Amino acid sequence: MAQTTDRRRIVGPESSAPPVFEIDEQKRSQDPPLPSRSKRSPRDIRPIFLQTGLISQANGSAYIETERTKIACAVYGPRQLKNTAYSEKGKLNVEVKFAPFSCTRRRAPMKDAEDRPISLLIAQSLLPSIRLELFPKSSIDIFITVLENDGTEGCVAAGATAASAALADAGIELIALSTSCSASVIGDGPEIWLDPTEEESKAARGTMTVSYLPALGTLTNVWQTGKMSPDEAMQCVEKCVERCTDIHHVVSKTLLDSAQARLGSNP
Amino acid sequence: MAYVSKSENSYITTSLLAGIRADGRSPTDYRNISLEIGVVPVANGSARARVGETEVVAAIKLEVEDVGEGENEGRDGGRVLCHVSCTPSAYPHHSLSALDELSDELSSLLQSILSHTLTPSEQLTLVPGKKAWFISLDALILSDAGNAHDALFIAARAALWDLRIPYTRGIEFDIKDGEVVVGDSEGIGRMIGRKRTVDFELPDLLDDGVPLEGRDSLPVCISLNLLPPTHFLDASLQEEQSVLSRLLLFFSFPQPSPTSTLYGTRFIGPNELPFNMLKPLVKDGEKYARELAEALNKKLKQEESQVSAPMSAFG
Secondary structure (H helix, E strand, O other): OOOOOOOOOOOOOOOOOOOOOOHHHHHHHHOOOOOOOOOOOOOOOOOOEEEEOOOOOOOOOEEEEOOOOOEEEEEEEEEOOOOOOOOOOOEEEEEEEEEOOOOOOOOOOOOOOOHHHHHHHHHHHHHHEOOOOHHEEEEEEEEEEEEEEEOOOHHHHHHHHHHHHHHOOOOOOOOOOOEEEEEEOOOOOEEEEEOOOOHHHHHEEEEEEEEEEEEOOOOEEEEEEEEOHHHHHHHHHHHHHHHHHHHHHHHHHHHHHHHHHHHHHOO | OOOOOHHHHHHHHHHHOOOOOOOOOOOOOOOEEEEEOOOOOOOEEEEEEEOOOEEEEEEEEEEEEEEEEEEOOOOOOOOEEEEEOOOOOOOOOOOOHHHHOOOOHHHHHHHOOOOHHOOOHHEEEEEEEEEEEEEEEEEEEEEEEOOOHHHHHHHHHHHHHHOOEEEEEOOOOOOOOOOEEEEEEHHHHHHHHOOEEEEEEEEOOOOOEEEEEOOHHHHEEEEEEEEEEEEEEEOOOHHHHHOOOOEEEEEEOOOOOOOEEEEEEEEEEEOOEEEEHHHHHHHHHHHHHHHHHHHHHHEEEEEEEHHHHHHHOOO
């Protein structure tokens, strides 16, 4: 009897779509206005919160938050490389995972296409700074979990900075701390906005992410996409490098604080 | 992969620092580049590029897609999807998972450069808001004797040069005084003024399509192999294994203007790059890229005239 239908009721169609009005269509065809920066100046980056040693199980760990980018990072190692051929240098493995709830659209928890390029970029930012020649036959594993994502560029930059802090926290020998910063070229002006959010990097003509060793004055990663003139690219690098030096203060302060806290707790 | 021992490594790097290479080239010389277009008859555009012994085949298939909001739906202005396969024959010493990793890496690189270069383009929109072209570019690395990046982009560029987008005509209709008026984009629709293209048709024409707009300013890839204080181009397999750091630059040269555009920069390698070296490197890279782009354009024009010559005999 459950199959009977009410004949007096008008049955609607199985699928439906909202009506599209002519005004809506006009509105949609217009380009979305460029986001404007009212809260911070183009040269400012988002405030950074960084803390090390949050994941007690790992050899070293760090948590970084730059407004709506939230990343946790754990370092395991150096540990023995099993079932592989002898290697004279240590191996660096970086694995980036996005939490399913990290983006506006749900990310399937399985393998997806964006993780690997980001892992490679972060690995590149760190690789020149680690003294891998000291760890033959071993590997250093870095696991990065993105809890909230606000733009790929910001994610790579914050992830690489956090990973470098976590490596230092793990006591792995580095030649210098690696810090990263991103920039975007907006409009034909052109304006250069540092540390773009997701919205801003979508509106940008091109983006540039730079990893820098402020202590040595050398670059470890230069990643540029989109369209920009060579001059604009160089300006972006210069501005990023300037900010990387500032970020270096944040990272070294955090490491100093955590070291002092550790000394204080077990004298 | 041929393993380079420590003594070989130091032999190669010392001679490179003195500007001497095993095959007698100067540091800024490329090996012989050969290029063929139209090698895959079933594709909409294809090419085979050889740089020395490195060989890459690229082919493009075109599809029509519905425009939508989803991840795998079309966009106004077209959509590009690139995939690079590294064949086991090119990398006999790699495990399958290592091959996949390498393929993914190259695919994402090609994708990020070409999606910014090719889309959004008016040429790839068929019916605004409804239908658009979908370009899928597949490249196959058949053998890798060093400098696969440059060879890959040469092949992809040539395939895009060879691409012919079928000529289409929009169909429009308008409701006027309760009557449906049907016309094409050159016809009635325009006269009424309130035209709206709803579909398209493929007119039966003799020629097979129109080439991609701005195909002579597609980007080229230049890998600068870094051996501070010098750099060299087009590393052979052994050189690639002795000198691990390189800077990839993707330059495009919009034709009438003397300016250049950077479509990508990528640094790869276990050594750091001194900050003050970057600027001169980009400047040098631009010079090499311009030479390469000009030479490729010249070769492609010549190649095209050879391919189309026997065809015109029938027309």
